[in-house]
Amino acid sequence: MAKMLMKGNEALGAAAIKAGCKFFFGYPITPQNEVPEYMSRELPNIEGGAFVQAESEVAAINMIYGAAGAGARCMTSSSSPGMALKQEGISYIAGAELPCVIVNISRGGPGLGGIQPSQADYFQSTRGGGNGDYRHLVYAPATIQEAVDLVMEAFDVADYYRNPVIVLGDGMIGQMMEPVEFKELKKRELPSKDWATTGTNEERKPNIINSLALDPAELEKHNQKLSRKYKEMEEKEVRHEDYKVEDAELVFVAYGTTARITRNVVDSLREEGIKAGMIRPITLWPFPMKAIQNVPASTKALLSVEMSEGQMIDDVKIAIEGRLPAYHYGRSGGMIPVPEDIIEKAKEILGGVK
Amino acid sequence: MAKGKVYFNEDICKGCELCTTSCPVNIVVMDKERINAKGYHPATVKEMDKCIGCANCATICPDSVITVEREK
């Protein structure tokens, strides 16, 4: 298929439909509005498909709970404050083990914050804002092509694990246009959805979609089962890109839009003879711990570059276990880091680390 | 008048007495001499010959304790 120039938000919607998503439930919030707008245009033309503009993000995620429980491939999208409202539903969806894809085109916070790109939802996404012991995959695309690829794969991954999958793009990913192509996915063996509530036909016992277990022993057993599943994700689903890390003295850690800027920073520093490299987490959870741990012996320091006041830096520090100094450089509130400032910070660090 | 008969799945009776309010011939009573598996005095009918099989008792029973038969 030929490449098409598409806006990020629309490409996300198109990718979902290509992946077999027939149901979308959403609520308007900037800067993700083109996703529901695209879905409202396209889904009614698909046999059996439906778009519903919910009364709130809370309702939208619960519609997902219903649709996913009934066995459908479904998606919702939102932006930071709206994602905050969805957290209750995400906890229930994780607890009831339902597959779905949730897109967050994030913006500045806290509170109503702003509408410009931000990466301040790292904690919300990777720690989970909902109650209880649960985890979900978080994909962080850096290009629109990668967003398309990850959304398509996210549906398979969600079905495979019976778990929600978050695709976290900042406002930049949602709003800019880039050429994309829709590639055939490598097929995963997916389990049948024999748990879905499609009616008993009075031939089998009722299927129940539920996250309640009043017996503590039963609930612990359920938590342990979920835990084993999350462990499997940590073993199999970690994804990252390493850029010129092999001999780097300074290793940047950056994801999404910030990684695009940092890539240029790495090249600029190298032109000046400073050996810089970058690890770009593609999955924020599970976080590429081993990639951080396995930085070469030449590495003297790590620098986490984020559009936040410092969130991913926590995971970088957890990963490196105090063996190397780990620094943070961030802009927030919708401000975008510029290469010059990152370079200055890098030089300051290298000057200080002997 | 149609003659009826009621059966109580006595062990699941919670002794709420709602059935006793609904019987038009006043024959559904609580058996104060016995205690069921749940620890309640279960509902019962001692004068079954008066039962008209109206199913009022079963209709109001919240716990599906009662099965009703009626002559055709």
Next chain:
Amino acid sequence: MAVVYEKTKGLTDKQTHYCPGCTHGIIHKLVGEVLVELGVLGKTVGVAPVGCSVLAYDYFNCDMHEAAHGRAPAVATGIKRVLPNHTVFTYQGDGDLASIGTAEIVHAAHRGEKFTTIFVNNAIYGMTGGQMAPTTLIGQKATTSPYGRDQATAGMPLKVSEMLATINGAAFVERVSVHDVPNIRKAKKAIKKAFQVQIDGLGFGIVEVLSTCPTNWGITPVDSLTWLKENMIPYFPLGNFRTPEEVK
């Protein structure tokens, strides 16, 4: 002799956890009986609420979802959009539907979602221990209205059926009671009509069922029937608020 009444196949064999005399059990039976009589049990998906009837998913003999507090109408919307030819219902109490879930029920009705809601109004929060509900009557004591509900600070009890009847998408709205056998029979008729409205694709249907809570009202189950009749019905009048021409 022929069997004229037995436990409906619309319910599972599980014994309910409801307190003695709680009329939730009666309402469960009516829903189960209607689903069997309409021949739709095998293609029905129900949604249980949070509250006393949270475990309803164990009692209805059909596929079930357990929803977050108040969210059942949103969950049912998701299910019905995926399975438009199935029968979908929510079963919700007054805390769930009339307090935390007002947005969800209003907008499901507003969109004319083709599912059926059974709304159980017993004027109190049962499961959490008898707190004031939006439907608690003026002067009625609850654990969070220990001096009796005061209109000045807590407002008047919310009349859900009257409110929803103003919404165009709510095709069928009726309030019934289960405090005696004639009313139970009427309640069943209303529930059947509400499901028929769904099956005929005519829109959203809700049956508000006045129900008792002997435990938290602090009176016997039998006295609760009388209390409902004498106190709830005067404020929450029984009757049909909307019926589509097709099922009249």
